[in-house]
Amino acid sequence: xxxxxxxxxxxxxxxxxxxxxxxxxxxxxxxxxxxxxxxxxxxxxxxxxxxxxxxxxxxxxxxxxxxxxxxxxxxxxxxxxxxxxxxxxxxxxxxxxxxxxxxxxxxxxxxxxxxxxxxxxxxxxxxxxxxxxxxxxxxxxxxxxxxxxxxxxxxxxxxxxxxxxxxxxxxxxxxxxxxxxxxxxxxxxxxxxxxxxxxxxxxxxxxxxxxxxxxxxxxxxxxxxxxxxxxxxxxxxxxxxxxxxxxxxx
Amino acid sequence: xxxxxxxxxxxxxxxxxxxxxxxxxxxxxxxxxxxxxxxxxxxxxxxxxxxxxxxxxxxxxxxxxxxxxxxxxxxxxxxxxxxxxxxxxxxxxxxxxxxxxxxxxxxxxxxxxxxxxxxxxxxxxxxxxxxxxxxxxxxxxxxxxxxxxxxxxxxxxxxxxxxxxxxxxxxxxxxxxxxxxxxxxxxxxxxxxxxxxxx
Numbered sequence: 001x002x003x004x005x006x007x008x009x010x011x012x013x014x015x016x017x018x019x020x021x022x023x024x025x026x027x028x029x030x031x032x033x034x035x036x037x038x039x040x041x042x043x044x045x046x047x048x049x050x051x052x053x054x055x056x057x058x059x060x061x062x063x064x065x066x067x068x069x070x071x072x073x074x075x076x077x078x079x080x081x082x083x084x085x086x087x088x089x090x091x092x093x094x095x096x097x098x099x100x101x102x103x104x105x106x107x108x109x110x111x112x113x114x115x116x117x118x119x120x121x122x123x124x125x126x127x128x129x130x131x132x133x134x135x136x137x138x139x140x141x142x143x144x145x146x147x148x149x150x151x152x153x154x155x156x157x158x159x160x161x162x163x164x165x166x167x168x169x170x171x172x173x174x175x176x177x178x179x180x181x182x183x184x185x186x187x188x189x190x191x192x193x194x195x196x197x198x199x200x201x202x203x204x205x206x207x208x209x210x211x212x213x214x215x216x217x218x219x220x221x222x223x224x225x226x227x228x229x230x231x232x233x234x235x236x237x238x239x240x241x242x243x244x245x246x247x248x249x250x
Numbered sequence: 251x252x253x254x255x256x257x258x259x260x261x262x263x264x265x266x267x268x269x270x271x272x273x274x275x276x277x278x279x280x281x282x283x284x285x286x287x288x289x290x291x292x293x294x295x296x297x298x299x300x301x302x303x304x305x306x307x308x309x310x311x312x313x314x315x316x317x318x319x320x321x322x323x324x325x326x327x328x329x330x331x332x333x334x335x336x337x338x339x340x341x342x343x344x345x346x347x348x349x350x351x352x353x354x355x356x357x358x359x360x361x362x363x364x365x366x367x368x369x370x371x372x373x374x375x376x377x378x379x380x381x382x383x384x385x386x387x388x389x390x391x392x393x394x395x396x397x398x399x400x401x402x403x404x405x406x407x408x409x410x411x412x413x414x415x416x417x418x419x420x421x422x423x424x425x426x427x428x429x430x431x432x433x434x435x436x437x438x439x440x441x442x443x444x445x446x447x448x449x
Contacts, residue, residue: 009448014253047445049272052259059272061330085261085274093257101253106446108432109284221281225394228286238286238364245281 010103012049013037017096018073023161027127028091029065029077034102039068042134043111043216043244046074046104050086060086063130063218063244064105067137074102077161079127110216110244114142118214118240121206122150123227125197125219129154129161131244132218136166140173147175151205153197153223156185179205197223202230209235218244268325269333270440276332279395284428287393288364288414295398297382298417299347302355309347311398314382317342322381324404326411327440339402341383344375344418355420359427360401363414368427369436370403370410372420379405382415407438407445 019031040046045063066075080091094100112120112135120139122132129152139148154160160180170178181201182194207213215236217227224245231241266275298308309317321340327333358375360368374380383402384391391397396413403411409429430436435444443449 010446050255050258051253052262053254053256054259056259056262057272058262058274059331085263086258088261089255089258094255098255099253100255106433109429221394225281225287232286238288241286243283243285245283 010106012101012103014099015074015102016099017094020094020096023077024159026080026091026159027077027161028080029075030090030094032074032076032100032102034074037068037074038105039070040064040074040105041108041111041113042067042138043131044105044107045131046076046102046106048076048086048090049101049103050089051101058086061106064134065130065137067134067141069141077127077130077133110218110242112138112214112216114138114144114146116214117146119147119207119211120149121213121215121231122148123197123202123206123215123217123219123231124150124152125223125227126154126159127161128217128219128223128244128246130218132216133162135216136169136173136176139176140169145175147207148173148177149206150176150178151181151197151201152178153181153183153219155183157182157187177205197227197230199230199234202227203234206231206234209237212237213240215241216244217241219246221245266335268335270327271443272445273327273331273333273440276334278332279334280328280330280332281394282328282330282409283394283413284366285364289393290363290398290414292398296416297347297399299351300417300419301351301353302420302422305352307347307351314342314399315384317346320378320381322402324402326404326408329407329409329434329438329440329445333440338387339381339383340385341381341399341402343378344380344382345378347382347418348376351420353420355422357421357424359419359421359425360410360412360415361417361419362412363416366412366414366428368401368410368412369425369430370406371424371437374403374406375418379403405439407435407440409434410438 015032015034018033049059062076065077078090292311295311325335380403384399400413
């Protein structure tokens with residue numbers, strides 16, 4: 001089962017791409033078969049290492065998108081960055097049946113454990129949804145009833161990750177609420193114009209601070225700075241706000 | 251392990267001397283923090299050295315600013331794989347802070363506003379290897395990057411360069427700090443690629 005701390009050396013493992021699917025025009029989920037995977041907690045990441053034919057190597061870190069179940073696979077959702085070096089290979093080049101190297105899981109802070117009893121607020125910016133989605137999925141796997149609220153900021157409806165799955169989970173996973181913030185373009189008939197995440201969104205769709213929620217904020221640096229600052233200003237305990245920032249892993 | 255990725259490598263970045271293994275060059279300055287960015291008013295800033303016997307020496311912002319400072323240009327390497335070369339900082343060397351401190355401790359814990367900690371062997375803080383920096387690129391250090399003042403210890407992965415520092419605790423034994431307890435390496439030498447426990 002999932003373990004919280006890493007013991008011994010994290011060795012590189014061969015992973016085989018078992019399945020791949022597009023989540024949006026620029027984001028692809030890789031379903032990886034990793035023999036003897038020790039399990040992981042939602043929010044943890046792995047390192048991927050690629051070796052070119054001439055021996056050149058590059059490594060990048062990616063959040064795990066899937067919840068762990070014994071015998072299960074490891075899923076990553078990769079956002080293509082057009083000027084990137086590794087992400088375009090993972091979104092557009094690698095084919096089912098091919099292998100890559102990975103090691104992990106890494107990270108014991110930006111994680112949610114089913115034993116946590118507080119309500120949870122997840123605040124995602126763009127592909128920052130990925131580790132938070134792992135938490136939503138792990139909640140369902142654990143069959144717990146902790147109330148979860150997800151506020152998901154995304155540029156346009158076309159950029160939504162896991163759109164169908166989130167709609168289904170809102171219906172089926174009891175106690176999960178999802179609110180979207182569209183920053184560039186809204187769906188037809190959306191009640192408000194496109195705007196960035198703000199005090200109103202976090203106040204209306206988050207938890208009141210006196211509920212003592214555990215808050216997880218993940219996204220680009222400016223997004224995380226803004227959202228975390230607002231949560232502190234609204235009265236949330238800074239020690240209960242866990243953040244993960246990325247400048248884009250390319 | 252003989253896994254070759256056909257079709258990978260065409261977009262490789264410029265090869266740069268001075269990059270530790272597994273790192274790539276960035277010209278940005280990414281931010282990594284475990285939580286919200288604290289805003290610390292200078293009139294509440296204080297830095298305290300505590301020895302293994304409990305003796306304390308501390309400076310308020312004004313006293314700290316009056317200490318002799320150095321300008322340094324160093325390369326920095328983040329465990330998340332980016333490196334940034336030739337960064338310029340101004341700060342007070344740890345050696346200066348420890349000048350009148352009596353200790354036989356071999357380890358230290360660096361403490362920050364907000365409770366963040368990281369462990370560093372004391373000898374890695376001495377001999378011009380580490381500073382409490384309060385300027386970056388000629389300007390006051392922005393809170394996102396650890397201002398008013400952060401540790402700068404460029405020969406270790408950058409998580410060791412704790413932001414928003416407020417204290418240095420000298421210890422006879424090594425103990426893990428915040429990220430170290432969460433699976434990261436106790437020492438963190440980028441040239442030996444000591445990213446995670448056991449590396």
